[in-house]
């Protein structure tokens with residue numbers, strides 16, 4: 512550890528282009544380093560040092576106190592606050608910014624007074640340990656938990672949520688140790704002063720706007736999670752399950768070989784419980800779904816992409832088609848959606864086409 516747990520070796524390059532800076536900030540966080548998060552949307556709230564709590568030590572807490580000077584907080588997800596049964600600091604939060612201060616905590620064991628930098632670090636590590644429960648902490652104490660909104664920075668554009676998302680996107684456990692950056696006179700460091708601070712300490716700078724963009728990019732990204740044969744009354748398909756970054760679950764029913772194939776039949780269907788499951792009158796979704804499956808069976812090759820109901824179709828469909836290796840697509844000859852339907856259909860054509868929302872619910 513360098514003499515100052517904040518200042519990095521001068522030799523390490525710092526990037527100023529936004530995308531590179533964000534990428535390097537994620538790398539630094541994953542390596543246990545601190546970055547400077549600037550609130551570019553509400554500059555009066557300045558910036559804070561952010562690090563992944565899983566790496567925190569007494570040295571980090573001490574360096575934050577001495578070299579940043581602001582309030583040191585533990586930013587936790589809403590879910591983690593529930594698991595630890597943390598309570599809001601006050602019954603009615605009148606904080607103008609809506610910062611979700613929780614009642615302060617100490618680890619029940621492993622600390623002396625709880626106040627030292629080492630004790631605070633220990634308390635933070637206990638708080639984020641998945642095996643810890645309410646019985647492992649005491650209230651009140653010397654560590655200030657903050658409760659992040661469930662939707663993260665897309666729900667609340669502030670240090671708490673942005674730091675948790677940043678740490679999560681860096682591949683670390685979703686908990687951040689943060690500390691406001693102050694000038695030598697104790698004033699909140701503004702954007703320019705925060706950037707000068709980062710330069711002095713060789714730290715990457717990332718803005719809340721950067722984190723929002725990163726979340727939006729990540730939330731559209733899908734991951735293949737399962738693949739299995741699915742015999743149905745319309746024939747047997749290979750069912751491939753995907754999960755998108757926002758937690759959405761989507762399915763591709765694949766008929767035959769599509770990898771590398773041209774002009775593959777593709778139908779996109781938005782999940783519609785009333786039509787798909789209950790065949791409610793006035794909703795043609797269920798009929799269109801069956802028609803699509805029959806047409807794929809008849810063709811002997813093709814894909815039915817079944818999206819969760821509120822999924823952003825275009826980005827997800829393009830990814831599924833790419834992940835399956837489909838070279839180009841063409842429309843599935845199914846009935847046009849009724850006024851009540853809201854499935855996306857390919858516009859006829861050879862190459863990958865843009866998706867049209869053929870109706871709205």
Ligand SMILES: CC(=O)[C@@H](O)COP(=O)(O)O
Pocket residue numbers: 556559582583584608609610611657669670671672689690691
């Ligand atoms: C109290 C803080 O450290 C502050 O930066 C975090 O609050 P917010 O999420 O409102 O920016």
